[in-house]
Amino acid sequence: VLALASKTDPAWVERVATRLDELLVDHAHCEKKAASTALALVFRYPDHAWLVLPLSRLAREELKHFEQVVEVLRARGLEPRRQAPSPYAGALLSAVRTHEPARLLDTLLCCALIEARSCERMQLLARGLPDPGLRAFYGELLASEARHHATYVELARGIPGHGEAALRRRLAELAAHEARVLARAPADVRMHN
Numbered sequence: 001v002l003a004l005a006s007k008t009d010p011a012w013v014e015r016v017a018t019r020l021d022e023l024l025v026d027h028a029h030c031e032k033k034a035a036s037t038a039l040a041l042v043f044r045y046p047d048h049a050w051l052v053l054p055l056s057r058l059a060r061e062e063l064k065h066f067e068q069v070v071e072v073l074r075a076r077g078l079e080p081r082r083q084a085p086s087p088y089a090g091a092l093l094s095a096v097r098t099h100e101p102a103r104l105l106d107t108l109l110c111c112a113l114i115e116a117r118s119c120e121r122m123q124l125l126a127r128g129l130p131d132p133g134l135r136a137f138y139g140e141l142l143a144s145e146a147r148h149h150a151t152y153v154e155l156a157r158g159i160p161g162h163g164e165a166a167l168r169r170r171l172a173e174l175a176a177h178e179a180r181v182l183a184r185a186p187a188d189v190r191m192h193n
């Protein structure tokens with residue numbers, strides 16, 4: 001499912017469920033970061049017409065998610081705060097090649113994998129959290145993240161110069177890298193740890 005090369009241990013939910021406030025603060029950070037990453041690509045590739053509007057729309061959806069998570073935080077008496085950059089994303093993106101169009105291809109596929117992992121984690125939260133309100137909240141969000149995964153893969157497909165088989169092969173390589181990065185991540189309470 002979703003091109004991921006590993007499955008999250010179901011015990012992850014039990015661990016984060018005892019420290020939900022920390023998870024929600026990190027989740028707000030992730031939504032904001034997702035919006036900012038999509039917008040950064042719009043700035044980096046302003047002349048790629050096929051990419052600009054889908055990514056602009058995606059950035060807006062991520063900002064909407066950010067606002068929704070901030071509302072959940074406020075209902076719990078919390079506010080968003082500064083989070084250290086996630087070691088996960090940095091390590092994942094270190095596999096991006098530096099020459100174009102490989103750079104764009106790898107960046108889009110890494111974004112697709114981040115969306116897929118978010119979606120997988122939200123699925124666990126939607127099933128496993130004790131609070132029915134939060135279960136429903138994650139149930140709604142995960143559908144968007146699955147769509148974002150598909151959008152990034154579809155955009156990668158639009159880059160000229162590589163066939164479907166090459167795209168599949170690169171996605172599988174990066175998925176294996178993502179699984180290794182995640183296995184090495186520190187066991188603190190974050191969406192991607």
Ligand SMILES: [Fe+2]
Pocket residue numbers: 031034061062065144145
């Ligand atoms: Fe999102």
Ligand SMILES: [Fe+2]
Pocket residue numbers: 034062115144145148
């Ligand atoms: Fe997303």
